[in-house]
Amino acid sequence: MTTLSIIGGRVVDPAAHLDLITDLHIATGKIIAVGKPPSDFKAERQIDAQQKIVCPGLVDLSVRLREPGAEHKGTIITETRAAASSGITTVCCPPDTNPVIDIPAVAELLQQRAAHSGMAKVLPLAALTRGLAGEQLAEMGDLKEAGCVAVSNVLPIVNTEVLRYALEYAANCELTVFIHPREPWLGVHGCAHEGAVSTRLGLSGIPETTETIEVARHLLLIEATGVRAHFCRLSTARAVEMVKHAQTQGLHVTADVSAHHLFLTEMDINNYNSQCHVYPPLRTQQDKAALRTGLLQGGIDAICSDHQPHEADAKLSPFAMTAMGISGLDTLLPLCLHLAEEMSMDLITLLSYVTSKPAQILGIDAGTLAVGQAADICIFDPNDSWQLAPENMHSKGLNSPFLGWEFKGRVIYTLINGKVVYTLCE
Amino acid sequence: MNTIQLDHQGRLKHFLGIEGLPKALLIEILDTATSLMSVTEQTVKKVPLLRGKTIVNLFFEPSTRTRTTFELAAKRLSADVLNFNINTSSSSKGETLIDMLRNLEAMHCDLFVVRHAAGGAAHFMAQHVAPHISIINAGDGRHEHPTQAMLDMYTIRQYKGDFSPLRVAIVGDILHSRVARSNIHALMTLGVAEVRVIGPNTLIPKGIATLGVKVFNRLKEGLRNVDVILMLRLQRERMQAALIPSVHEYFQYYGLTEAILETTHSDAIVMHPGPINRGVEIDSSVANGERSVILQQVSNGIAIRMAVMAMTLKAIPELKDTR
Numbered sequence: 001m002t003t004l005s006i007i008g009g010r011v012v013d014p015a016a017h018l019d020l021i022t023d024l025h026i027a028t029g030k031i032i033a034v035g036k037p038p039s040d041f042k043a044e045r046q047i048d049a050q051q052k053i054v055c056p057g058l059v060d061l062s063v064r065l066r067e068p069g070a071e072h073k074g075t076i077i078t079e080t081r082a083a084a085s086s087g088i089t090t091v092c093c094p095p096d097t098n099p100v101i102d103i104p105a106v107a108e109l110l111q112q113r114a115a116h117s118g119m120a121k122v123l124p125l126a127a128l129t130r131g132l133a134g135e136q137l138a139e140m141g142d143l144k145e146a147g148c149v150a151v152s153n154v155l156p157i158v159n160t161e162v163l164r165y166a167l168e169y170a171a172n173c174e175l176t177v178f179i180h181p182r183e184p185w186l187g188v189h190g191c192a193h194e195g196a197v198s199t200r201l202g203l204s205g206i207p208e209t210t211e212t213i214e215v216a217r218h219l220l221l222i223e224a225t226g227v228r229a230h231f232c233r234l235s236t237a238r239a240v241e242m243v244k245h246a247q248t249q250g251l252h253v254t255a256d257v258s259a260h261h262l263f264l265t266e267m268d269i270n271n272y273n274s275q276c277h278v279y280p281p282l283r284t285q286q287d288k289a290a291l292r293t294g295l296l297q298g299g300i301d302a303i304c305s306d307h308q309p310h311e312a313d314a315k316l317s318p319f320a321m322t323a324m325g326i327s328g329l330d331t332l333l334p335l336c337l338h339l340a341e342e343m344s345m346d347l348i349t350l351l352s353y354v355t356s357k358p359a360q361i362l363g364i365d366a367g368t369l370a371v372g373q374a375a376d377i378c379i380f381d382p383n384d385s386w387q388l389a390p391e392n393m394h395s396k397g398l399n400s401p402f403l404g405w406e407f408k409g410r411v412i413y414t415l416i417n418g419k420v421v422y423t424l425c426e
Numbered sequence: 427m428n429t430i431q432l433d434h435q436g437r438l439k440h441f442l443g444i445e446g447l448p449k450a451l452l453i454e455i456l457d458t459a460t461s462l463m464s465v466t467e468q469t470v471k472k473v474p475l476l477r478g479k480t481i482v483n484l485f486f487e488p489s490t491r492t493r494t495t496f497e498l499a500a501k502r503l504s505a506d507v508l509n510f511n512i513n514t515s516s517s518s519k520g521e522t523l524i525d526m527l528r529n530l531e532a533m534h535c536d537l538f539v540v541r542h543a544a545g546g547a548a549h550f551m552a553q554h555v556a557p558h559i560s561i562i563n564a565g566d567g568r569h570e571h572p573t574q575a576m577l578d579m580y581t582i583r584q585y586k587g588d589f590s591p592l593r594v595a596i597v598g599d600i601l602h603s604r605v606a607r608s609n610i611h612a613l614m615t616l617g618v619a620e621v622r623v624i625g626p627n628t629l630i631p632k633g634i635a636t637l638g639v640k641v642f643n644r645l646k647e648g649l650r651n652v653d654v655i656l657m658l659r660l661q662r663e664r665m666q667a668a669l670i671p672s673v674h675e676y677f678q679y680y681g682l683t684e685a686i687l688e689t690t691h692s693d694a695i696v697m698h699p700g701p702i703n704r705g706v707e708i709d710s711s712v713a714n715g716e717r718s719v720i721l722q723q724v725s726n727g728i729a730i731r732m733a734v735m736a737m738t739l740k741a742i743p744e745l746k747d748t749r
Contacts, residue, residue: 203546318544
């Protein structure tokens with residue numbers, strides 16, 4: 001299939017601030033026109049998108065594919081298939097695989113297998129330090145050459161001098177540093193937000209300060225080194241304020257939030273629900289409200305799935321002993337649409353958090369329907385109501401606290417480079 | 427949270443925690459224990475209430491005292507008792523808790539008494555166990571230790587009668603204490619006038635006041651006008667962590683001495699869940715003194731555990747549901 005037209009859909013492109021009912025025309029994997037086709041254009045295939053939303057394929061800033069190293073939880077094939085079924089066309093994969101993405105070979109392997117799968121564009125993040133050990137710098141230049149789009153250590157770097165050099169070197173390589181703000185000692189044995197709920201349930205707490213101290217330490221070093229930085233998975237109101245303040249001061253910093261942190265709080269673990277065992281922990285109602293406010297008023301720039309699929313046994317233990325994380329690919333778009341409804345947010349603004357803004361953070365040409373761009377497209381029916389159940393999840397991991405939730409809005413087609421990689425109806 | 431503990435008739439199915447249980451049920455446990463107390467005073471200390479039942483003590487954490495009292499309680503009810511030493515069992519070989527449960531179910535056991543280092547472990551087991559099996563929580567992490575709380579309530583009622591006018595102080599490591607949490611829930615449900623927690627800030631968990639207690643950092647101030655002083659054990663690992671500077675300093679500021687005791691109500695009783703660290707949380711002379719009811723707590727513990735076992739296994743049909 002080399003030419004294709006998507007007819008009569010509501011085309012929403014946050015990057016171009018476009019929201020109108022029109023057609024989209026694709027040739028040789030790229031968008032060649034929005035609206036009227038070129039005079040010599042003849043579509044070999046047409047997709048009827050009436051009553052549907054046509055938007056850029058989603059860009060997800062954090063997806064654990066589990067390969068290499070934990071294929072019993074998920075593989076590149078299973079998880080990119082889940083991404084495709086959810087309208088996600090680009091996924092960013094943190095370097096804490098096994099082996100770690102600290103040598104070009106691992107980064108290349110990931111991309112080759114993803115290319116073989118063909119169902120999502122996989123962008124690896126390189127390790128900031130070798131083995132994520134926080135001691136020696138990883139070969140960031142070579143890793144960038146091998147296709148890594150940014151660097152991240154995921155785990156805390158205890159030695160501040162090493163951290164400083166790592167940030168300086170990343171700046172030198174013109175790589176954005178993805179930071180998981182987590183002070184290495186505060187709440188080190190914790191499994192839930194430190195507060196009334198963890199006290200009542202007798203669970204070890206993770207204080208708010210484990211995040212805010214690290215945001216503060218990094219902001220000072222970001223200022224000193226001039227590196228472009230992105231804070232991953234903010235969970236506290238205070239951290240959002242700190243990032244917002246830094247942004248107003250002109251620092252090159254951005255931040256994201258997981259979709260589940262916009263809906264769940266510490267109260268959701270009430271019955272030792274291990275599906276709510278995540279890191280950072282689910283925080284208070286006030287924190288949740290501040291994360292939502294941060295999307296509209298600054299401090300939070302993108303929403304990601306923070307996809308962490310697990311096998312069933314990983315969640316089948318007493319709360320503290322279970323694996324952390326939610327299988328989030330299947331619910332990223334539905335949760336975002338639900339959020340827009342709850343916050344009375346227009347579709348362009350909402351979709352910008354999962355398309356154009358994450359693409360900007362990564363510095364990639366994606367998340368837009370501009371003419372000349374790759375035709376990575378999501379078409380969804382905004383009125384299709386459905387319920388999340390294990391049998392309609394596409395990820396290998398069925399670990400979701402949203403099972404049983406009613407959602408409105410379902411992906412009908414996903415296209416990558418103009419090729420239909422997922423369709424609900426066929 | 428603990429509705430899982432009750433069957434559809436509102437009777438005790440599991441005993442996982444005090445939180446959420448109705449006052450009438452707590453009173454029923456105390457009354458049942460009173461009726462069983464006489465068994466322990468007979469020459470033949472046995473009744474056939476649980477004859478033919480198999481009770482398994484599953485202790486994932488070392489404990490001699492609690493395990494022994496559960497074992498004794500089960501034997502006095504004529505149950506067969508198995509003790510699983512988890513350190514040498516299959517769990518240390520990597521078997522999951524669920525697999526272990528399934529195996530024990532296959533052995534046709536009736537009741538599991540569980541101690542585990544993780545908060546919510548007993549709750550987790552109750553959620554996944556076969557419907558005919560009951561679970562009693564013998565301490566889960568820092569969450570709850572409900573039979574300890576009930577034996578404490580039994581002892582308080584024994585010495586004080588009515589709960590409503592009482593001011594109760596819980597002193598020491600509240601942060602890590604399952605005894606403290608269960609006692610707070612029990613005391614609040616039974617309607618005492620006031621519950622205080624006393625300790626250094628490092629040992630007071632965040633948000634504890636939401637349970638309805640008053641927080642004190644000064645021992646003398648916290649003990650003013652209290653009727654019951656419930657001392658907590660300070661675990662050795664806490665002494666070595668950065669939570670307190672030294673045992674010496676802890677005893678200086680939070681140890682219950684005769685001098686401190688003299689500043690309290692003359693009829694205030696002193697309790698401790700044991701084992702006691704003499705000279706750490708309590709002075710020897712206070713532990714042995716006339717206001718100490720510590721050994722009475724131990725005796726009462728057997729009756730309480732008998733009551734809870736009999737109630738969860740529905741072996742006391744003659745006791746009316748008073749709720």
